Amino acid sequence: MSRRVAICAVAQIRNEPDIWERRFQGMLLDCLEPILEGTGVTFDMDKGIRNVLTCSDDVFDARTISDNGMTDVVGAHYRGEEKIAQDALNGLGYAMACILSGHDDLILYMGHCKESQPESRNMCTNLAYDPFFCRPLGLDFLNVNALQARAYMAASGVTEAHLARVVARARAHAARNPFARENPRVTEEEVAASPLLADPLRELHVYPVTDWAFGMLLCCQERAHEFTDNPVWITGFGNSMDRYFVGDLDLTANLALKKAAERAYRMAGIRDPRAELDVVEINDACAHQLPMTAEGLGLVEAGRAGAWIQEGGPDRQHVNLSGGMLNGNPIMLGGAARAVEAVLQLRGEAGERQVPGARKALAHGSTGGAGQHQTVVILEK
Amino acid sequence: MGTRKKHRNVGVIGVGQTKHSSHREDVNQPEMVHEAVREALDDAGITLNDVDCIVHGNMELFEMIHQPDLWHALGTGAPGKSAFRLTTGGTTGATLFCAADNLVASGMYDVVMAIGFEKLQEGHTTGGITNMADPLWFRSLQTGALTGTCAYDVIQEFGEERAKKAAMIYRIIMDQHACLNPKAHRAFGLEFDQMDHLIRSSARLIGELKIIDMCSQSDGACAVILACEEKAKRAAQKPVWVRDHITVHREETFNILGYDQATEEEKTHKVAARELFKRNGITNPLEYFDVFEMYDPSSWWGLDWLRDFFQLEGDEHLRLVEDREISRTGKMPINPSGGVIASNPIGATALVRPAEAALQVRGNAGPHQIPRPVNHALASGFGGTMWTVLMMLEKELDWQEA
Numbered sequence: 047m048s049r050r051v052a053i054c055a056v057a058q059i060r061n062e063p064d065i066w067e068r069r070f071q072g073m074l075l076d077c078l079e080p081i082l083e084g085t086g087v088t089f090d091m092d093k094g095i096r097n098v099l100t101c102s103d104d105v106f107d108a109r110t111i112s113d114n115g116m117t118d119v120v121g122a123h124y125r126g127e128e129k130i131a132q133d134a135l136n137g138l139g140y141a142m143a144c145i146l147s148g149h150d151d152l153i154l155y156m157g158h159c160k161e162s163q164p165e166s167r168n169m170c171t172n173l174a175y176d177p178f179f180c181r182p183l184g185l186d187f188l189n190v191n192a193l194q195a196r197a198y199m200a201a202s203g204v205t206e207a208h209l210a211r212v213v214a215r216a217r218a219h220a221a222r223n224p225f226a227r228e229n230p231r232v233t234e235e236e237v238a239a240s241p242l243l244a245d246p247l248r249e250l251h252v253y254p255v256t257d258w259a260f261g262m263l264l265c266c267q268e269r270a271h272e273f274t275d276n277p278v279w280i281t282g283f284g285n286s287m288d289r290y291f292v293g294d295l296d297l298t299a300n301l302a303l304k305k306a307a308e309r310a311y312r313m314a315g316i317r318d319p320r321a322e323l324d325v326v327e328i329n330d331a332c333a334h335q336l337p338m339t340a341e342g343l344g345l346v347e348a349g350r351a352g353a354w355i356q357e358g359g360p361d362r363q364h365v366n367l368s369g370g371m372l373n374g375n376p377i378m379l380g381g382a383a384r385a386v387e388a389v390l391q392l393r394g395e396a397g398e399r400q401v402p403g404a405r406k407a408l409a410h411g412s413t414g415g416a417g418q419h420q421t422v423v424i425l426e427k
Numbered sequence: 428m429g430t431r432k433k434h435r436n437v438g439v440i441g442v443g444q445t446k447h448s449s450h451r452e453d454v455n456q457p458e459m460v461h462e463a464v465r466e467a468l469d470d471a472g473i474t475l476n477d478v479d480c481i482v483h484g485n486m487e488l489f490e491m492i493h494q495p496d497l498w499h500a501l502g503t504g505a506p507g508k509s510a511f512r513l514t515t516g517g518t519t520g521a522t523l524f525c526a527a528d529n530l531v532a533s534g535m536y537d538v539v540m541a542i543g544f545e546k547l548q549e550g551h552t553t554g555g556i557t558n559m560a561d562p563l564w565f566r567s568l569q570t571g572a573l574t575g576t577c578a579y580d581v582i583q584e585f586g587e588e589r590a591k592k593a594a595m596i597y598r599i600i601m602d603q604h605a606c607l608n609p610k611a612h613r614a615f616g617l618e619f620d621q622m623d624h625l626i627r628s629s630a631r632l633i634g635e636l637k638i639i640d641m642c643s644q645s646d647g648a649c650a651v652i653l654a655c656e657e658k659a660k661r662a663a664q665k666p667v668w669v670r671d672h673i674t675v676h677r678e679e680t681f682n683i684l685g686y687d688q689a690t691e692e693e694k695t696h697k698v699a700a701r702e703l704f705k706r707n708g709i710t711n712p713l714e715y716f717d718v719f720e721m722y723d724p725s726s727w728w729g730l731d732w733l734r735d736f737f738q739l740e741g742d743e744h745l746r747l748v749e750d751r752e753i754s755r756t757g758k759m760p761i762n763p764s765g766g767v768i769a770s771n772p773i774g775a776t777a778l779v780r781p782a783e784a785a786l787q788v789r790g791n792a793g794p795h796q797i798p799r800p801v802n803h804a805l806a807s808g809f810g811g812t813m814w815t816v817l818m819m820l821e822k823e824l825d826w827q828e829a
Contacts, residue, residue: 097674104487104514110559111486111516114811118678124698126674127814128522131484132494132512139535140511140526147532148433173493178455283535287481287505290498305507313535414497419510 051142052270052277053425055081055263056386061227061374064162065257070107073158074119077261085263085273087152089121097126097150099141101134101157103378105170108163120156130157133329134260135381135411135421139283141264151266158259159376167255167377174414180291187331187377188252190292190415192244195334197297199246202337202348206246208355209333210234213250213372215360216330220369222398223387227256227374251333256374260382262389278392282316282424284309288417295416300342302420303412307343310408314424319344325391325407326365327384330372335417339410340365343422367391367399381411381421392427436824437531438659438666439785441471441540441652447612447770450548451646456495457502460544460648463775464503467540467650472663478652479536480509482526484519484543485774488558489550503542516559517572517722517810518674519543520649520778524818525672527653537655543775544648552644552773559811573641575634577727582635585745591635593745595622598640598726598768600754605765607755607795612645612770640726640768647772649779656824667785667804670819670826671707675699677813695815696735696807703817704738708827713737713759717801718787720780722809723766733761736807736817755797763787763795777808781818788822 057077059065065073081087088094098120102112109115113129120127130137134157141153164170171187198204214234220226232250240250263273270277286305289295307319316322326345330336337351345363346354353359360366368387375383388407390396405427413419443466445451451459468474481503483496492498496505496512503510511530515522520543527539553571560569582590599619605611617625629637659666675695700712709715721736723729733753734744747753753761764783767776784804786792802823808816 103493105491105493108558109562110488110555111514111811113514114516114559115561117676117811122676123678124675124693124695127515127676128526128674129514130512131487131514132496136511140513140530143526143529143533143535146434146534147529149529149532170493173487173491174495174497176455176492176498285509285511287496287500287508287510289506290500301507309509414494418497418500 050267051145051280052265052267053262053280053389054265054270054273054277055085056260056389057081058225058260058386059258060225061256061258063227063255065160070158070160070259071115071119073259074116074156077156077259078119081261081263087263087273095121095152095154097144097153098122099128099130099137099153099155101130101137101378101382102159103131105173106159106161106164106377116156120154132419133381133411133413133421134379135385135409135423136285138280138385138423139285142280142283145264145266151269153264155264156261157379157382159378160257161255161376162257171415185415187415189244191332192247193292194297194416195332196246198334198338201298202351204334204337204352206238207234208337208352209251210237211355212333212336213237216366216370216372219367219399220373223368224397226369227254229254229373247332253331253371254374256376258376258379258383260379260386276393278389279426280423281426282310282314284313285419285421287419290418292416297416298338300338303339303342303417306420306422310422310424316424323406323408324364324404325388325401326363327368327387327408328366328370328410329380329384329412330366330370331380333372336360336366336370336372343408343410364401367401381409384409384411385423385425388425392425434532434534436656437528437653437669438656439651439669439820440654440659440662440664440666441467442782442785443467443470443650444610444779444782445647446610447645447647447772449612449645451546456544456546457499459546459646460499460542461502463648463650464542467652470664471652475504478504478508478538478540480511480530480539481505482511482513482523482530482539482541484512484514484523485545486514486516486519486555489552489555489773490546491550509536515810516814517773518777518808518814518816519774519810520776521780521808521816521818523778524651524781525674525816528669528672531653531655537658538652540650540652541778542648542650543778545772545774546646547644547772548646570633572724573632573636575636577731578635581727581731585742589745591626592622593748594640594726594730595626596751597730597748600751601726601762601766601768604755604763604795605769608765609793611765613643614765614769636725636727642724642767642771643769645770645772647770647775649775649782651778651782664789667788668821668824670821671703672816672818673699673703675815676811694735695813696732699815699817700736700738703819707819716803716805718760718763718784718797718804720762720764720784720804720806721766722777722780722807723762723768724809726768729766755795760797763792763797777810777816780806780808781820784820788820
């Protein structure tokens with residue numbers, strides 16, 4: 047039985063506003079080929095890839111069984127294929143289960159989302175709310191996140207000036223990430239003056255519509271050396287669901303996040319996340335979720351997040367050096383983008399963003415309005 | 428596809444299902460799901476506090492709910508627990524079962540509840556399935572899950588009269604089973620003396636696929652609780668052990684529509700069964716298994732697939748049906764639950780298969796219990812472009828490693 051699971055390879059295309067010229071199958075092929083070439087892995091029935099995980103969404107693809115369109119490209123011919131239908135970071139937990147159970151040696155994990163395809167992503171996420179009470183109210187992930195932002199700012203003392211700083215910083219870091227969506231640099235004044243989408247969230251407080259795809263090769267401990275001499279180990283995983291009705295939620299309490307983090311920290315043996323983590327990647331779909339999640343993960347004391355932003359805490363603790371979700375990753379894939387960045391950091395392949403000697407990293411993912419479902423993964427060199 | 432799991436044993440300790448029906452207007456989705464969850468917990472003699480992780484699945488476009496596990500948290504009991512959502516089309520329920528098995532066997536969770544559901548009345552099933560096809564190449568060809576090709580093939584091979592009779596015998600046996608299952612959606616009370624009349628009079632859907640042959644569209648939910656060996660042995664019911672499972676998908680392109688013998692490819696059901704039996708040392712599946720809960724979307728598919736799953740040759744599968752050996756009291760009971768033709772809440776359907784198989788092994792399935800001991804059970808899921816999931820359940824932990 048394998049005791050640990052290795053990430054042997056990651057591949058991604060650049061995050062773009064609208065990859066109109068490529069179908070998602072082509073985007074995935076651009077991720078699969080470097081994995082095959084870089085690791086020498088094959089689709090041999092005895093020794094190669096026999097099980098594939100994918101992540102995509104039926105509503106955003108406008109296709110029932112959205113993974114059906116991927117099976118050709120990901121090589122799932124006469125093989126297993128299973129689709130993760132929530133934030134892609136959960137696929138790392140499930141891949142871990144497939145390998146630790148003994149059922150699989152190797153998992154190819156690939157995901158795509160073209161958020162540019164639907165007329166309106168808010169119309170899509172409005173469909174996540176029940177048709178009786180919440181959908182007619184017009185709830186969607188944007189305005190539920192806005193309710194959370196207002197509640198969090200009131201509870202934490204984080205101000206609009208702090209949020210502006212979070213956004214300007216994300217854009218500055220993203221400029222050093224060749225895979226990040228190409229966005230103009232913005233000043234804090236420009237953030238504060240951008241149009242209001244859902245009070246208090248402004249246009250620049252919210253991640254932009256983005257298309258992206260990624261791939262990973264995961265392997266049991268015993269065979270990792272066949273595919274890489276620089277493996278990254280998944281040592282902790284935890285996820286948790288929170289309540290559904292916004293009125294039932296404590297919007298600022300991070301209940302699900304704290305449970306997810308507690309589970310991941312326990313599995314990885316982490317006692318003091320602030321001291322032990324070298325790299326942290328947070329799934330910040332909206333600017334307030336960076337400080338709020340940092341509190342929930344135990345990286346900053348509750349109520350101190352405003353000062354933490356002001357005093358350069360995120361840079362000091364190497365939080366979202368990739369630019370984060372805030373700079374642009376598609377829905378569903380925000381957590382996978384965090385994990386891919388963490389792997390590059392631990393492998394020493396993060397270029398200008400490299401944290402010297404990084405050995406332990408955290409990747410965070412969330413699904414739903416106000417992050418109803420939360421996921422935390424610990425990765426180690 | 429994977430190989431045999433080896434880390435630790437996993438048992439089914441609780442099974443819950445709603446009554447499947449065409450309309451559940453009295454409940455909303457989370458309420459309907461909760462009925463299955465409640466029954467599974469009671470069946471296992473545990474509470475939600477004992478469950479570590481929930482695995483949820485269905486198809487979003489059937490009811491047009493994006494990420495329904497978020498809303499369903501009201502009925503699944505997921506808040507505060509670990510939660511996954513996996514979907515693979517028609518095979519979803521089986522994927523949930525295999526996922527729950529993997530999650531427990533890995534040691535990451537001790538008790539996992541798999542929940543599949545569908546409320547097809549709230550959407551348009553055939554429209555939803557048609558939407559799976561590639562919008563540029565195949566969508567204008569696809570007619571939901573309705574295809575007459577299987578009926579055509581069986582008729583070509585065995586002649587019209589014999590083929591149609593065999594398919595109708597299959598159909599009537601399934602209906603007789605459904606009549607004994609209080610949870611089944613459609614149970615008509617068909618008799619064998621109606622056979623010729625049904626063959627003549629049932630309305631055509633496509634080619635020789637008639638409306639009487641086809642599965643239902645149902646509202647319903649199913650929950651199955653799996654636990655590690657240590658906890659399973661403390662549950663209220665005797666656990667049913669998950670021996671092994673296999674998933675075999677194939678590429679998107681519908682070359683199953685082609686009749687070019689030169690490019691003929693093996694069916695996934697056949698490949699899955701061969702691999703699974705080989706690695707578990709099963710040389711004669713027809714002798715070994717005591718029940719098979721098969722995902723049979725129509726009587727033609729059910730009839731034809733017996734050959735693939737049991738690795739039969741020639742007309743052996745037809746004879747099995749003609750001799751009525753697939754009935755509850757026959758040599759190889761198929762779908763004592765009435766199967767998918769009777770009840771088909773799609774996201775739950777492939778989970779109902781191992782759920783019903785587990786009840787048969789346990790011996791307390793109810794009025795449709797097979798009247799002799801059931802020690803070894805097989806269950807299948809079907810979906811996508813001919814995708815297969817195959818699961819093996821055992822009464823005792825005494826199997827030999829192959």
